[in-house]
Amino acid sequence: MTDDALLRDFEMRKPRALARAISYAESGRGRDIVRALYSQTGRALTIGLTGPPGVGKSTLASALVRKARGLGKSVGVISVDPSSPFSHGALLGDRIRLAEHFTDEAVFIRSMASRGHLGGLAGATADAVSLMDAFGFDVILIETVGVGQSEIAIAELAQTTLVALQPGSGDSIQVLKAGIMEIADVFVVNKADHPMANQLRREIRSAMEMLEWKGWIPELVATQALAGDGIEELWAAIQRHMAYLNETGEIEGRRRNAFVHQVRQLAMGRIERRLDVLLEGENSTGLDPYAAADRVISTLGVQLP
Amino acid sequence: MAKMIDRPSGLGAQPTPAFEEQHRRWEAASAKGRSRKDPGSGAVDRTISDVPLKVVYAPEDVAGLDLAEDLAWPGEYPYTRGIHPNGYRDRLWTMRQFAGFGTAAQTNERYHFLLEHGQHGLSVAFDMPTLMGYDSDAPQSRGEVGKCGVAIDSLADMEVLFDGIDMGDITTSMTINGPACIALAQYIAAAEKKGIPRAKLGGTLQADILKEYIAQKEWIFPPRPHMRIIVDMIQFCTREMPKWNTISISGYHIREAGSTAAQELAFTLADGFAYVEACMAAGMDVDSFAGRLSFFFNSHIDFFEEIAKFRAARRIYARHMREKYGAKDTRSWQLRFHTQTAGCSATAQQPENNIVRVAFEAMAAVLGGTQSLHTNSMDEVLALPSEKSVEIALRTQQVLAYETNVTNVVDPLGGSYYVEALTEEMEAQAESYFAQIAEYGGVIEAIESGFFQREIAEASYRYQRSIETRDRVIVGVNAFVKEDEPENIDLLKITEETERGQAASVRDLRTKRDDAAVRRTLESLRAACRDPKDNLMPHLIDCVNTYATEGEIVEAMASVYGRYTERAVL
Amino acid sequence: MNERPLRVVIAKAGLDGHDRGAKVIARALRDAGMEVIYTGLFQAPEQIVQTAVQEDADGIGLSILSGAHMTLFPLVVEQLKAQDAGDIVFFGGGTIPPEDARRLKELGVREIFTPGAPLQTIVDFVTRECGKRRTPAA
Numbered sequence A: 001m002t003d004d005a006l007l008r009d010f011e012m013r014k015p016r017a018l019a020r021a022i023s024y025a026e027s028g029r030g031r032d033i034v035r036a037l038y039s040q041t042g043r044a045l046t047i048g049l050t051g052p053p054g055v056g057k058s059t060l061a062s063a064l065v066r067k068a069r070g071l072g073k074s075v076g077v078i079s080v081d082p083s084s085p086f087s088h089g090a091l092l093g094d095r096i097r098l099a100e101h102f103t104d105e106a107v108f109i110r111s112m113a114s115r116g117h118l119g120g121l122a123g124a125t126a127d128a129v130s131l132m133d134a135f136g137f138d139v140i141l142i143e144t145v146g147v148g149q150s151e152i153a154i155a156e157l158a159q160t161t162l163v164a165l166q167p168g169s170g171d172s173i174q175v176l177k178a179g180i181m182e183i184a185d186v187f188v189v190n191k192a193d194h195p196m197a198n199q200l201r202r203e204i205r206s207a208m209e210m211l212e213w214k215g216w217i218p219e220l221v222a223t224q225a226l227a228g229d230g231i232e233e234l235w236a237a238i239q240r241h242m243a244y245l246n247e248t249g250e251i252e253g254r255r256r257n258a259f260v261h262q263v264r265q266l267a268m269g270r271i272e273r274r275l276d277v278l279l280e281g282e283n284s285t286g287l288d289p290y291a292a293a294d295r296v297i298s299t300l301g302v303q304l305p
Numbered sequence B: 001m002a003k004m005i006d007r008p009s010g011l012g013a014q015p016t017p018a019f020e021e022q023h024r025r026w027e028a029a030s031a032k033g034r035s036r037k038d039p040g041s042g043a044v045d046r047t048i049s050d051v052p053l054k055v056v057y058a059p060e061d062v063a064g065l066d067l068a069e070d071l072a073w074p075g076e077y078p079y080t081r082g083i084h085p086n087g088y089r090d091r092l093w094t095m096r097q098f099a100g101f102g103t104a105a106q107t108n109e110r111y112h113f114l115l116e117h118g119q120h121g122l123s124v125a126f127d128m129p130t131l132m133g134y135d136s137d138a139p140q141s142r143g144e145v146g147k148c149g150v151a152i153d154s155l156a157d158m159e160v161l162f163d164g165i166d167m168g169d170i171t172t173s174m175t176i177n178g179p180a181c182i183a184l185a186q187y188i189a190a191a192e193k194k195g196i197p198r199a200k201l202g203g204t205l206q207a208d209i210l211k212e213y214i215a216q217k218e219w220i221f222p223p224r225p226h227m228r229i230i231v232d233m234i235q236f237c238t239r240e241m242p243k244w245n246t247i248s249i250s251g252y253h254i255r256e257a258g259s260t261a262a263q264e265l266a267f268t269l270a271d272g273f274a275y276v277e278a279c280m281a282a283g284m285d286v287d288s289f290a291g292r293l294s295f296f297f298n299s300h301i302d303f304f305e306e307i308a309k310f311r312a313a314r315r316i317y318a319r320h321m322r323e324k325y326g327a328k329d330t331r332s333w334q335l336r337f338h339t340q341t342a343g344c345s346a347t348a349q350q351p352e353n354n355i356v357r358v359a360f361e362a363m364a365a366v367l368g369g370t371q372s373l374h375t376n377s378m379d380e381v382l383a384l385p386s387e388k389s390v391e392i393a394l395r396t397q398q399v400l401a402y403e404t405n406v407t408n409v410v411d412p413l414g415g416s417y418y419v420e421a422l423t424e425e426m427e428a429q430a431e432s433y434f435a436q437i438a439e440y441g442g443v444i445e446a447i448e449s450g451f452f453q454r455e456i457a458e459a460s461y462r463y464q465r466s467i468e469t470r471d472r473v474i475v476g477v478n479a480f481v482k483e484d485e486p487e488n489i490d491l492l493k494i495t496e497e498t499e500r501g502q503a504a505s506v507r508d509l510r511t512k513r514d515d516a517a518v519r520r521t522l523e524s525l526r527a528a529c530r531d532p533k534d535n536l537m538p539h540l541i542d543c544v545n546t547y548a549t550e551g552e553i554v555e556a557m558a559s560v561y562g563r564y565t566e567r568a569v570l
Numbered sequence C: 001m002n003e004r005p006l007r008v009v010i011a012k013a014g015l016d017g018h019d020r021g022a023k024v025i026a027r028a029l030r031d032a033g034m035e036v037i038y039t040g041l042f043q044a045p046e047q048i049v050q051t052a053v054q055e056d057a058d059g060i061g062l063s064i065l066s067g068a069h070m071t072l073f074p075l076v077v078e079q080l081k082a083q084d085a086g087d088i089v090f091f092g093g094g095t096i097p098p099e100d101a102r103r104l105k106e107l108g109v110r111e112i113f114t115p116g117a118p119l120q121t122i123v124d125f126v127t128r129e130c131g132k133r134r135t136p137a138a
């Protein structure tokens, strides 16, 4: 497909064109298409979904899609899974939970492999959000890798960040301890049918008390994503957070963060690719590592302290 | 070198100097050996499940074994050597072959034939839509109706299935899990319509949902609500159906999904214990229901490993039932099991070779002390088996039972250094899995975390790899391959007409029944689903009696419980 | 050299839950450096094709062991055509008798793998055929 044809198909809202455009962005060829469409972005509501593996992020995503569809809104979903550092292959399995939406034309689901990116997102996630936004989706849900503590990127990219935790799990307690608290706009205690759900709520509350909050204080919602319980409340909490952002003007700050995130990804991507090429010729004889780094940086053509 | 012998009552006697001298000579001679280079020699030092093997086993390998505590006598706790004092001398195992295809009427004809030829137990295989809770006219059922079993959409079909059969006089085994409670309700209703009270009905329901989440994947509802359904069924049968075995806890499918022997053993027993715990949590006395639990294992091709697995299963089960769950009745300590030869060991290439595999696997099951046995037909990997191959499979059991003489001595491998060491190894591996499952918080939590699925996927990938690299040989597949194999094997085919006919008949049924009654009973079923104190079984019987279809009943239950999907684990 | 990994949808259609084969293949493809989108069990042809379109997949591998292959494979081929996605490499596996496999290949299924097919053969097939599909596009 030529780039012109792609753009034409995209303008005609053909799903295949959106799918292909995201692939372009993933392979470092997104420049033309994203630039051409960027003026059409800025309308979508972006929701980030993070939390340890297995808490029910994908299941929550599916329930939120159901809710949004019930309100007549179209939804784009981006699910990020890790790539193998060795083979670079990946198993992308979040879709399983979203199967009920596969044939709904107003829902578009894209799985992305992290391809070595840290921070729980893929390098091109921001581009994918822009493309889905331009395509016209009302709501965009972004599910992160959900491993460990490097989940800060999602808070930059999304307007509202949900942090999902589950009762009776060591991982969830680790997350509380690890200072992920600050990125949450809404805490979701999923699997609320579990006997230890109340204890987790207490732990979240007491962890929150350790911090000083100004402006928005994170809400706490209990859900049972599988059965759909608590999704109304979760949706309402998201709406309140959005209203807060809009009323206080903080939405501009969030948009700026997302923009900066995207710029950083693009710039870093280019630097890294160049760096990879330069380092390929490097060997351990001759220079000491500092001198070698100086040389590489000067070849990059940038001035760094 | 010989270990310190800490239990003087063990099988490993104190080595004499002469024996030690022989040992040293053997070590020297053995070290001079050169490894074989032929295909398959890459795995001479481990079982098919990757349990490391020594060249030879000796008293030192069973030095820790206590004769009374670990081995005992046949019919004695912990039943390592079998649950019957006389083994197969008093009673052979039950030869039970599984059947069902097409419509209820076709299967009913087959049942009449089997009963006339002296079979006492019937075994129902359902088709995929029935197993998954879809009616024959649902879009999900396209291309599947009547294919791998019989289609049962409503009580009407169940009535046809048992038409002309005295349901009070036979036992019926029904292989169904997700909608097992509905099949049971239909069976009861069909019998009561003929005037046979439910208390007179004998048979077994598979109803083991946990292994569905772990391996076979024929689930409907999520695990937690489904555990309640199972407890309701066990409670109901305990009260009203004294001759009915509510649940058959199955490792067969776990193994078919690619697990190791130890995983099959550990995961199956863990499932069994989870049911025990759930019933006890619901306030039942363990001895009131434990006697009705039975197990179902796979018999794979690694002969001694399988025997060790069966022996370990009995020992572990007895120990947990007595020590952990406080069962007092000896019957509650005894693990009874059905065995089926491994479908996954059969090959599509040179299918006749499967006859030989089945014979070895069947012998392992018998040497392991199985209570009943299904031998696979040679062409089951390809499609529904032909009549000829079903007959050979049955004859294989008869040769085993009547000609080989392996039935004359109880637990003939008891005391074998190798088999006893492997039995201990199986038990140790199982206990280590139990500990890991406990760390997750239990079987359900481990399922939700994908633990079992991951372990099995890992094992099955390793196994597949060992075949690719020819570390392991499968005759006719990666060695001794015959070029230009003929492809024409007689296969039984189910036509599309079956599907159209069955779909039409369920649509027709919906126009003829009392819809108001259907709606009313479904509503009360929904209410019962929401009320954990109610028992679902009476409501289900009401529903089926109004000719509500299986699909409608499942839909009603799913509206309360939701439907399960699993996370991807490779 | 491809600038991004091949993407392949591995799907299980029909009502049988036997996903052992599908998973072993998904894993082998992943280990060969591909991005494998696993749809989970019980997928309808429409769902599988929508998935492949949205994921911009290079190939679809479909596993069916319930005996419904002569119904479900042709439906996927039909859906691919309807979505103007006939260029996606569609292959399958399962217990499929040779005469059925021949008919399915006539209908447009690129390859049928039966039990016992070596993993490497499947990986090589996907690498080659999906790779070909990439080249003209670039």
Ligand SMILES: Nc1nc2c(ncn2[C@@H]2O[C@H](COP(=O)(O)OP(=O)(O)O)[C@@H](O)[C@H]2O)c(=O)[nH]1
Pocket: A051, A052, A053, A054, A055, A056, A057, A058, A059, A060, A094, A097, A146, A190, A191, A192, A193, A223, A224, A225, A226, A227, B224, B447, B448, B449, B565, B566, B567
């Ligand atoms: N009991 C219970 N299980 C849930 C709930 N939500 C999700 N699950 C299960 O948790 C597991 C992991 O869900 P998934 O959405 O894949 O988690 P993710 O890894 O965070 O995306 C699955 O088995 C779900 O069925 C819930 O509310 N209650």
Ligand SMILES: [Mg+2]
Pocket: A057, A058, A059, A094, A143
């Ligand atoms: Mg997920």
